[in-house]
Amino acid sequence: MSQESNTAPAPKRGVPLWAQIIVWVGLLGLLGLLAGGLVKAKNPILTVGSSVPDFTLPLFTGYEYNNGLEVKLSDLSGKVVVVNFWASWCQPCASEAADVEAAWNSYQESGKVVFLGVDYVDTEPEAREYMSRFKLSYPNGPDMGTRISQIFNRNLGVPETYVIDQQGILRYTQIGPFQSVAEIQAIIDPILAGR
Numbered sequence: 001m002s003q004e005s006n007t008a009p010a011p012k013r014g015v016p017l018w019a020q021i022i023v024w025v026g027l028l029g030l031l032g033l034l035a036g037g038l039v040k041a042k043n044p045i046l047t048v049g050s051s052v053p054d055f056t057l058p059l060f061t062g063y064e065y066n067n068g069l070e071v072k073l074s075d076l077s078g079k080v081v082v083v084n085f086w087a088s089w090c091q092p093c094a095s096e097a098a099d100v101e102a103a104w105n106s107y108q109e110s111g112k113v114v115f116l117g118v119d120y121v122d123t124e125p126e127a128r129e130y131m132s133r134f135k136l137s138y139p140n141g142p143d144m145g146t147r148i149s150q151i152f153n154r155n156l157g158v159p160e161t162y163v164i165d166q167q168g169i170l171r172y173t174q175i176g177p178f179q180s181v182a183e184i185q186a187i188i189d190p191i192l193a194g195r
Contacts, residue, residue, distance in 0.1 A: 057118060058144060063117070071141075080192060082163050085120045086159050087120045088130035
């Protein structure tokens, strides 16, 4: 004789709450990575030969360009533009500051080359002390919210220098400090000569 069971089958239990939370957090993390990748794809790393997107650099009082408190890259069309990222707390920046200033002085009168100092993640009092200590005279301004550094997708540190030709094309990238004025001129002079 077979005996039938009076007990109903046990109801199936759902996935525990903690497991659901882990799955959702994982999915949201994956979506975040995907979104970050899309942003990077929209703003690819700027490489030599790339057209440099326009940007506006607000300038420190006393470090204006043509008496203006800001300068737009597009307004410098037809000139070689040297964009130097620096910070007052950066020791390698201090090692190249005099050479960058001397190079600027060698080109300033011609009007064919413009140097732009971009103060990266700094405070204005320290930045002003740095510019004063090295007697910088070329246009300098803060990178408010790292907007300009994001255009160049720089993430290696300071100093970094980008040389843009007369048509707005990135022609040279220097990661780390320059060692001499001659080194800077050896990069700029061929661009001025159309090479």
